[in-house]
Amino acid sequence: MTETERDALSKVPAITLGFWIIKILATTLGETAGDTVSMSMNLGYLVGTAIFAAILVVLVVAQIAADRYRPLLYWATIIASTTAGTTMADFATRSLWIGYPGGSLLLFGCVLASLAIWHRTLGRIDADTVATPRAEVFYWVTITFSQTLGTALGDWTADxxxxxxxxxxxxxxxxxxxxxxxxxxxxxSRVLLFWAAFILTRPLGAAVGDLLDKPIDHGGLAFSRPLASLVLGAAILLLVLLLPQRAGGHPAVGRNA
Known part of the structure; x- marks a missing residue:
């Protein structure tokens, strides 16, 4: 395979309705799983962040090392990013004493900075261009910041x-x-709409996750966090296996066709 042909291989999935369904379920799982470790297991936000951040780094390295789009690896990395985002957002808004407004503004600034540096470095921030290690690093950094921002926004709106x-x-x-x-x-702009949707699915998942596992006197349904996480994880796995999974189109494909 030539270098040009390698560059034409997108490492992320095509953006379809199935993608968004799995993404929303993954963000809901991120909320329940993050709360399981930080709250139900009483490990706290900092320890929870350290655990999930370490898992995320390992999965991102594996994702970058992969030779093509691999659905199970990709969605495992998404789940790790949204779970790490849950504990990081809770740590930023609660343990740093800057509250939801301060945490949301801080994280929004991080998302904008990541996108700006990505665009300045590579010239594009389109997900379809994610086919090289540098692009993947920017992609996953931006995704993690967006997941964290979405958690803060969801908690801010609900609470x-x-x-x-x-x-x-x-x-x-x-x-x-x-x-x-x-x-x-x-x-x-399709790029702008993609990132707007990507960010907004996270607070939706955060709100649904909190609705499932928070106590009844706090407005939740008091479902077991570990059980909810297990059910959501099983549903995601089933959808990834059953729904058509293909890599997104890359601009280089059209140029070299």
């Missing part, structure tokens, strides 16, 4: 906006529907 977890899930579901409408009926 301080007076909406509760169900109301917060509805708000972010409507916002996602707005992004989908913009995709189909406007000429808005």
């Amino acid at each position: 301080t906006g007076g909406l509760g977890y169900g109301g917060a899930a509805l708000v972010f579901g409507v916002l996602l529907a707005g992004v989908a409408a913009a995709y189909y009926w406007t000429r808005a």
